[in-house]
Amino acid sequence: GAGVSQSPSNKVTEKGKDVELRCDPISGHTALYWYRQSLGQGLEFLIYFQGNSAPDKSGLPSDRFSAERTGGSVSTLTIQRTQQEDSAVYLCAIASAHNSPLHFGNGTRLTVT
Amino acid sequence: TQLLEQSPQFLSIQEGENLTVYCNSSSVFSSLQWYRQEPGEGPVLLVTVVTGGEVKKLKRLTFQFGDARKDSSLHITAAQPGDTGLYLCAASQLGYQLIWGAGTKLIIKP
Numbered sequence: 634g635a636g637v638s639q640s641p642s643n644k645v646t647e648k649g650k651d652v653e654l655r656c657d658p659i660s661g662h663t664a665l666y667w668y669r670q671s672l673g674q675g676l677e678f679l680i681y682f683q684g685n686s687a688p689d690k691s692g693l694p695s696d697r698f699s700a701e702r703t704g705g706s707v708s709t710l711t712i713q714r715t716q717q718e719d720s721a722v723y724l725c726a727i728a729s730a731h732n733s734p735l736h737f738g739n740g741t742r743l744t745v746t
Numbered sequence: 747t748q749l750l751e752q753s754p755q756f757l758s759i760q761e762g763e764n765l766t767v768y769c770n771s772s773s774v775f776s777s778l779q780w781y782r783q784e785p786g787e788g789p790v791l792l793v794t795v796v797t798g799g800e801v802k803k804l805k806r807l808t809f810q811f812g813d814a815r816k817d818s819s820l821h822i823t824a825a826q827p828g829d830t831g832l833y834l835c836a837a838s839q840l841g842y843q844l845i846w847g848a849g850t851k852l853i854i855k856p
Contacts, residue, residue: 637788664842674848674849675752675848676789676834676836676846677846678843678844678846681842681843683842689842689843724788724789726788728842734779734791734794735779735789735791735836736791737788737789738788739786739787739788740786740787
């Protein structure tokens with residue numbers, strides 16, 4: 634989507650490997666979200682970053698998942714020791730303020746074999 | 747746990763027909779957004795409704811927010827193949843968290 638670049642667009646990995654997903658937003662958006670979407674379903678919240686505040690990690694499904702945002706811009710989502718149930722599309726979204734509409738990237742489709 | 751129920755989950759109709767998608771909850775929301783998602787892309791915002799009873803139109807799409815701000819509907823008139831996609835509703839209660847519906851997969855057959 635316009636304004637948010639996610640890479641890679643597709644990732645196939647073997648069970649047990651670590652993966653790193655990247656979200657590169659345009660500047661000027663302080664809020665950044667990570668969501669997970671399984672097979673054309675609704676969105677599952679993972680983590681939220683807002684400026685310099687501590688991130689809301691309440692949606693991370695296990696301690697294998699972690700995310701960071703460097704310099705208030707680029708964010709990476711890391712999944713350690715991937716499992717087959719981690720297979721999904723991982724979407725990054727930005728907002729200009731905490732209650733503004735979201736602008737999404739095109740996602741990373743992760744397949745764990 | 748707050749839920750946002752969308753119905754129907756799947757709808758396949760012929761070009762030119764009308765349809766309505768519903769998004770319902772028992773909770774009151776400050777605003778509700780509708781998104782459309784096409785394969786391989788992220789959701790794209792269609793509209794935000796804020797006021798109870800509000801009606802917004804986007805070409806052939808009509809969005810309504812319930813009077814009590816607990817539900818919303820999306821009506822498409824004379825559907826076109828280009829309307830095909832996954833329609834998602836998402837509701838907010840003033841905070842940064844959005845509650846998402848499971849989506850309605852819409853297919854418009856030519």
